[in-house]
Amino acid sequence: MPNNYITITPMNISQKKTDKQFKKMKRKIKKISGYILSNKTYIQNDYPLLKNISRWRSQRIMKNIHTYDNHFYSDQSCNACGLCEKVCPVHNIDVHIKPKWNHNCQLCFGCINYCPQKAIQYTDATKHNKRYHHPDIKANDLIIARNIHM
Numbered sequence: 637m638p639n640n641y642i643t644i645t646p647m648n649i650s651q652k653k654t655d656k657q658f659k660k661m662k663r664k665i666k667k668i669s670g671y672i673l674s675n676k677t678y679i680q681n682d683y684p685l686l687k688n689i690s691r692w693r694s695q696r697i698m699k700n701i702h703t704y705d706n707h708f709y710s711d712q713s714c715n716a717c718g719l720c721e722k723v724c725p726v727h728n729i730d731v732h733i734k735p736k737w738n739h740n741c742q743l744c745f746g747c748i749n750y751c752p753q754k755a756i757q758y759t760d761a762t763k764h765n766k767r768y769h770h771p772d773i774k775a776n777d778l779i780i781a782r783n784i785h786m
Contacts, residue, residue, distance in 0.1 A: 643745075702739050703739065704741055704743055705740075705741035705743075708748075708756060708758055709757055710756050715753055719751060720735050720747035720750070722778075722779045722782070723747065723750050724746060725744060728741050746769075
C-alpha cells in the first residue's frame, strides 16, 4: 500500500503506481476475507515485511510507544484549527494555542497526515515529506469513528 508511515520513508509515489497498488491489495483483501468468512487460518507468507519484524523489536516498540509522542511538535504554520485533536483515535492531543500530546500515542500519524497546514512534525524527519492518507478516508470519517468509541 502507499506509505503513510511518514517517519520511515517519504511519500513519493506516483498516482499511477498508487492505483496499481490499490488494485493489487483489493485482490489480496478479497482472498483474506474469504479465509475469514470460511473460518480458515490464513498464513501470511505473502508478506515478507511482517516476517522481518522480530518479536523482540515489536514488543519493545509497543512497551514504550506512549513515550514516542515526545517527538511531535507543531511548527509556525500551525493555526490551531484542532483537526489533529479531532482525528486522534485515542484522544491524545489537546489544542489550545498549539497541539499538546498527552503520552498516550499509538503512532498512527493521523495528526500529521490530515493536518491541512502540514504543520505537525515528528522530529525533523517529516519536515519536507509529503503527507498521505487513503483517498476514500476523509478526516470526518475518523472524527465520526472516534466519537463512536468515546
